[in-house]
Amino acid sequence: SKEKTPFITFVLGGPGSGKGTQCIKIVETFGFTHLSAGDLLRREIASNSADGAMILNTIKEGKIVPSEVTVKLIQKEMESNDNHKFLIDGFPRSEENRIAFERIIGAEPNIVLFFDCPEEEMVKRVLNRNQGRVDDNIDTVRKRLKVFEALNLPVINYYSQRGKLYTINAVGTVNEIFEQVLPVFTASEL
Ligand code: UP5
Numbered sequence: 001s002k003e004k005t006p007f008i009t010f011v012l013g014g015p016g017s018g019k020g021t022q023c024i025k026i027v028e029t030f031g032f033t034h035l036s037a038g039d040l041l042r043r044e045i046a047s048n049s050a051d052g053a054m055i056l057n058t059i060k061e062g063k064i065v066p067s068e069v070t071v072k073l074i075q076k077e078m079e080s081n082d083n084h085k086f087l088i089d090g091f092p093r094s095e096e097n098r099i100a101f102e103r104i105i106g107a108e109p110n111i112v113l114f115f116d117c118p119e120e121e122m123v124k125r126v127l128n129r130n131q132g133r134v135d136d137n138i139d140t141v142r143k144r145l146k147v148f149e150a151l152n153l154p155v156i157n158y159y160s161q162r163g164k165l166y167t168i169n170a171v172g173t174v175n176e177i178f179e180q181v182l183p184v185f186t187a188s189e190l
């Protein structure tokens, strides 16, 4: 499997900015493997694993699960997958997350996408989603937005300074937004 060095894309943006929706389209077009950190954590909750209760409480509070836990889940998925192209969705959410990934995985992203969306639009989308997520209520959404601003924006600034950041205007139809995403990948050596 691991003949090629991994091509890693981090997909960042606030709650409801459309990360997951755009990842589905990127996978269809460019053949990435989609690893949603949030989905991996929700799977741990559903499987009643040792960390499940802690993860559930953290997500209900809109806080960030300890880096070690999330990075181990991502690592397991990367190591068991034959693909070398990974879309890592909703991670890293803090500088601590970012540093833990670099230390444990020993790699940096090739590309970082940032879906830039106004808060009121993000709130509207999350509250309209209706998929039974424990964090899709107004109280938790407010907390998620605060955590995003305080802890995730520094990560976004870090990658901007390193010339790896591609900021996408996340307002518009799904297809209009994907039109901005396409050239990011067609221009890179996958
Ligand atoms: N929608 C999408 N695009 C649209 C468009 N252009 N116009 C109108 N509507 C649009 O989209 C959200 C909703 O909007 C959907 O109903 C969609 O149809 C619609 P989606 O694509 O799901 O947005 P996304 O950015 O993926 O939103 P999500 O809620 O998943 O983002 P979060 O970052 O909040 O959630 P995540 O699952 O990544 O994390 C959840 C929690 O897990 C975190 O708060 C945290 O507690 C924990 N977590 C960690 O601790 N560590 C991690 O590394 C990751 C997560």
Ligand code: MG
Pocket (backbone or CB within 6 Å): 019, 020, 036, 038, 090
């Ligand atoms: Mg998502």
